[in-house]
Amino acid sequence: MDRLTNTIRPYAWGSTTAIPGLLGVEPTGEPQAEMWMGAHPGAPSRLDRGAGVTTLADVIAADPERELGAAAVTKFGPRLPFLLKLLAAGAPLSLQVHPDLEQAEAGYADEEYRGIPADAAHRNYKDPNHKPEMICALTPFDGLCGFRPPLEAAGLLEGLGVDSLKPYADLLRAHPEEAALREMLTAVLTADRAEMARTVAEAGAAIERLGGPYAPYAPLVHHFPGDPGVIAAMLLNHVRLQPGEAMFLGAGVPHAYLDGLGVELLANSDNVLRAGLTPKHVDVPELLKIVRFEPGDPAVQRPEGNGEEVYESPVDEFRLSRFVLAPGAAPHLLPDAAPQILLCTAGRPKAGELALSPGESVFVPAGEKVELSGIGTVFRATVSV
Template sequence: MRAVRGVVQHYAWGDTAYLPHLLGAPADGRPWAEWWLGTHPAGPARLVDGGSLAQVAGHLPYLLKVLAAAEPLSLQTHPDGATAAFGFEREERAGVPIDAPHRIYRDPYAKPEVICALTRFDALCGFRPVDDALRLLDWLGAEEVAHFLRHHGLRATVEALYRGHVPLAPVVAACAGHTTAEAELATTLAHRYPADPSVAVTLLLNRVVLEPGEALFLGPGNLHAYVHGAGVELMGASDNVVRGGLTPKHVDVEELLRVLHIAPLHDPVVRPLEVEPGRWHYPIAGVPFELWRLDVADEMVHEATGRELLVCTAGDADTIAHGHAVYLAPGERIRMEGESTVFRATERVATA
């Protein structure tokens, strides 16, 4: 077992207090957005006793984060592996520098993500069932979008909004003065990002408020944005983000529409399964990692099945103090004592 020192990312949307409190650090007024635990080159973790995590773990196929959002993030999606490989090769052939602001595919890998709430966590995730979207639009009085959706379907409506064939201004006007969470968010975003069609697209997405312990899976093509809250996020070790809007960063509408999975997502929430007392697994297929939550009531012994990172987010597990993280090599054991919550990230290991 090796104690790990993560890397804090100070993005503008971050909360000023949550991560400093978790890590036992003084708040300094800056936004503390994410705490990275992994071997990703944009923020490689180090060992407390010296050296890098990569020196003992090699390249990990996942990146573990604790995230704290005080403001909405961009509306975005991520490619599947084949799309990422093709896009990466295309931009390489075109000579687009890897760090260019307009570069989309910075590596040839997929970036599936799961986020588990530590606080109440507000997010947009996947498209609403069409009937639900129509009820909301009709109630708001967003007549043009509702008419287009009713007669042309979901995909055509999303494409028309992003290409400017359905005007944004009447949608923003319809939301003004309404007190629903969807209308208030659209109004706020319209002030920050005037003329951004993603403001209207948010009304077509599921608005989800997770309770602590609940999770969202953000697979390839899932259009999503985190709105507010703190959570543990586990993802593929990739930088590939295809942005749709609500950001000053580069947006490529045509690439977005190629990557998006435009179909209703009826229930975005991932609920954990208690495999053994206190051991909760978040069931997600087709990803190179697994996320577990260990609720230690008194004592728990764990043996690593692969290369694993453990982080204590509540209480004190003795061998892992509150706000600390450790790396376990395959086969290593750890004894945790004391009432606490520990999240476990591991690579998915094939079984015979």
């Protein structure tokens, strides 16, 4: 078992206070958006096994079966298939979707064939993997997830009283649900940029004046003036997760995180197709291939189980659970069939003989038995083998 040293990513949307507050350190004044725990090549965790500091990626590469176990290597290859994060949104993230596995493999192969550099700003597929993800709130956490029913979205747009939005509301009322959502999103993202900027400005003024159901969209107006993504975002459900609640995001589901601190667990991929709320590349034709135009309520879940509380996920690349360790409770012996990362978010529990403070994490190789004890909250990230 290895205590991990992790990189904090300073993306512009990050909170300046949430991660320092959890870690118990002074803020730097700069945004601190994500703390990565895992073996992703962009920022692998570091550890020391007595021969000096190395990365978790290098440790796994040196002996995959020892670190991951034979079953995980057979199923996922010689790599850690998940990435665990602390995510702290102080401003809205981009409106985005992720491809499924087949789409990612095809898109990556195509861009490789066309010789698009891996670091090119217009590249869509960084790897041939899908990127399902789960977010679990540590504080009240606001996000947008999945499409509203088109008639509901039409009513929301009409309520703003902006004349230039009427054709979009009419589109939503004129077709079956999936066709209506596709036509509406396509129309917004391909509209004349100057005209759309004026529409967004008028809509923004109405959003700030009306409040109520429009309040979640006010930060979008502030951070992304004139961006078509402001209108596109109104097609989506607003979700507020309370601490301990989680939400799974599958392929093709449009979403954007708005504000809050959470634990995020995802497949080890960088593939993102953006629809707006960003200065980054937006590839509308490719995006429209990936989006699933299916309305529905986001499935907010609380963990199930006694002792180990599990957040259900339909994918095998990751499994998220939580232990809330109470005074006087018996220790928990963790299963050892697969690799795991343990993250403390409250109290001062112990993993084996290692005492953990909030924000500290450990990597446990497959086959190594470990007990959780003490008082506090520990999240467990592993795989299903």
